[in-house]
Amino acid sequence: MATTNHYDLIVLGDHVAGLVAAALVARRGKRVLVIPQGPIDGHYRLNRRPFALDPAPVLHASCPAVRRVFEELGLWTQSRRELRPMAGMMHWALAGARLDEVLASTAGAGVASAVEGADGPRAWTESLADEAAREWPGVPAASAWALRRQWSDATDALFDELLASDNALVADGFWARRFLGRVASQLPPDNLDELEPLPAAHPLRAQARALEPWVQHLAPAQLGKAASLRIAGLWGRPGGPLDRPGGVASLREQLIQRIQLKSGEVKPKLRVAEVLIKRGRVTGVSLLGKRDRYGCDHMLIACDPRRLLDGALVPETLPKPLLVSLAAIHGAAYRYLLHLDLDARGLGPGLEGLTVCLPASAGDYAAKAGVGTTYVRVGESGRSELRPVAIVRVVGPSEDPSELRERVLDDLEVRGVLPFARPWIRLMHSPHDGRGATDGEGRALASLGSDTALSLPMDPLYAVDGAVPSLGVGLLPHSSGVKNLHFASRLTYPGLGLEGEFTAAWAAAGAVAQAGRSGLGRNLFLGRGNRG
Known part of the structure; x- marks a missing residue:
């Protein structure tokens, strides 16, 4: 050879x-x-x-690690110019409640101020606080979010310093025991209650962590407190969360x-x-x-x-040590993706932008790895009357992908997210379930070809047996x-x-x-x- x-x-x-x-x-x-x-x-x-x-929003696109790479590649100016605060509505379908949030924007402030994080309204404490006060009078939601914001701001500064350190910038430097011990003592402990003013079983506690299974790859139960606060800070940044076309x-x-x-x-x-x-x-x-x-x-x-x-x-x-480490890692949950082309007449007047639908009985959200959470993102129509809709569902390891299309749509209909939408679905397809493209009634779409069935693996949310991820974020060293x-x-x-x-x-x-x-x-x- x-x-x-x-x-x-x-x-x-x-x-x-x-x-x-x-x-x-x-x-x-x-x-x-x-x-x-x-x-x-x-x-x-x-x-x-x-x-x-x-289809997840690119929340991390302005983080120092991304900027460092793009500056060397000569892409930072272009990438920075493309970043935009997420616009439109954000809908939260919680257990027994629905909250509608106007995502903050930086209209008039320019893209540069959006990326650099100029002072502006916070998604946590503006329209969402008003919605929470309406739904649960007397519950100190605004105070809880303010406390979480303080912890998030402090944690962001620590993480920025950590990821710019010599240890994080060289292969396996992050995994040195002395480095891990020193950094762990500076990060907030995992038993920190950053939403302390809220009652213990309040639905807003699950809402506060609902984005985690979508924008990172660890099971929420193994995600460190600092990493959780990092995501919260990126979502609640001044001017609103960032995304890119x-x-x-x-x-x-x-x-x-x-x-x-x-x-x-x-x-x-x-x-x-x-x-x-x-x-x-x-x-x-x-x-x-x-x-x-x-x-x-x-x-x-x-x-x-x-x-x-x-x-x-x-x-x-x-x-053998590598094989042992790999054997201890497993998927605690998976992200199932479903794409729709939906006639605009089948889209409710209040369903624009992004919807997060939590399980009807959230319970201990982190312990369940977020299973049952559904993310619905409605795209722009362009010149067509059809609206592209991307749906991501967090599913358990034992769930059969071939049965998920109908189950996901039925759940969204019951929860009032996509009510009576089935007759208006012109295309429905998942790359994971081994089934071809159909319309909402299950009829095959010959216009897309004779074989549209795909069985691509679903993205996992990882967990490790008998251990915890390093600093609540790391699993597999470089070496x-x-x-x-x-x-x-x-x-x-x-x-x-x-x-x-x-x-x-x-x-x-x-x-x-x-x-x-x-x-x-x-x-x-x-x-x-x-x-x-």
């Missing part, structure tokens, strides 16, 4: 962290190949029409373009037969359907490594135990969501090519053009 191509770095996987690391390493003058193993641009397609795989998919497209601009390669059609490990070191990959192989100096796994075991990764070639095999994915810092992927990618990229040094990579001259 001949080695026909050799790279400084091969990235195996489709998580954002892999694209970030590849873009940084390519920017630093190294030869890079990305083999995604999944939809790398953040979409799946039906008859060439793209559907977003992650096109969401995470548009960010992925920017990174792919930057990789290719620096002579990196992204080859989604390649299929890896085996990661080749010799004498405790990765030497490259063999490919399905090809007699040649690709060699590398470094490899980065940018997906859940467990997906590759007994496939591309042969367990016998990996260190694999194999000298030049690194990890950077959602599993590295799942509790930090997109911010965690950027942080992990920066550290992993530094193990291949340090920032500020172009190196002597094989594409040194090809990669020097147009530095942005």
Whole structure:
């Protein structure tokens, strides 16, 4: 078997962290190949029409970790210009109550002030406080949110310092025991009650954590208090929560373009037969359907490594401590995605923007991993009378995806979120349930082709058995135990969501090519053009 191509770095996987690391390493003058193993641009397609795989708002897009990467890539000015405060209505369907919130905006303040966090109204304490006072007279909701805001502001400052520290910026520096002990003593304890004025079982306690299963990747019960407050601060920031047009998919497209601009390669059609490990070191990959192989100096796994075991990764070639660590990680819940095209006549007059529908009986919300929570995001209609609707449902590990379409729609109808909408659904499709595209009555849509059934894996909310995540955010260190095999994915810092992927990618990229040094990579001259 001949080695026909050799790279400084091969990235195996489709998580954002892999694209970030590849873009940084390519920017630093190294030869890079990305083999995604999944939809790398953040979409799946039906008859060439793209559907977003992650419709969540990009709350972390202005965080320091993202900014640091984009500044090196020459993308920060463009990205900053694209960020917008979320506009419109936010609806909360709680157990026995419904609250309608006007998301704060920075109209007239300009995009720059929105990104930098200029003083403005807080989503926590304006229209939502009025709604809470109407629904529960005498309950000190505003006082509880003010207390939470104080804790969130203090925690944000600590996290910004933590993620900018030398330990967080080098591979596995975050996981050093002395560092973890020192930082843990500064973060708020997990038993902190930041909503102390609220009664113990009040529905607003579940509402306060309802976004967590959507915008990060740890089960809420294992998410640290500091990380929870971090999300609360991003949502309740001055001027309202930020998002970007096109969401995470548009960010992925920017990174792919930057990789290719620096002579990196992204080859989604390649299929890896085996990661080749010799004498405790990765030497490259063999490919399905090809007699040649690709060699590398470094490899980065940018997906859940467990997906590759007994496939591309042969367990016998990996260190036993790594296999034990991977075996302890499991999915406590999953995110099921359903896309609709809904005739505008089937959309209630009050359902615009974003709706979060909590379980009718929330109970201990965190202990249940948020299972039963549904997020409904209504898009713009453009010139059509159809409105795109993206629905994300948090489901348990034992739930059968093939039965979820009707169950989710029935629940939203009973809860008054999408009442009587079924006859107005012109398209209904999920990439997870193995069923083809239909209308609301279950009739197949021949216009999209004969085979639209997909069974893509659902995104998990991770938990670890017999332990707790490091600082309530981290699960899988960068080092694999194999000298030049690194990890950077959602599993590295799942509790930090997109911010965690950027942080992990920066550290992993530094193990291949340090920032500020172009190196002597094989594409040194090809990669020097147009530095942005």
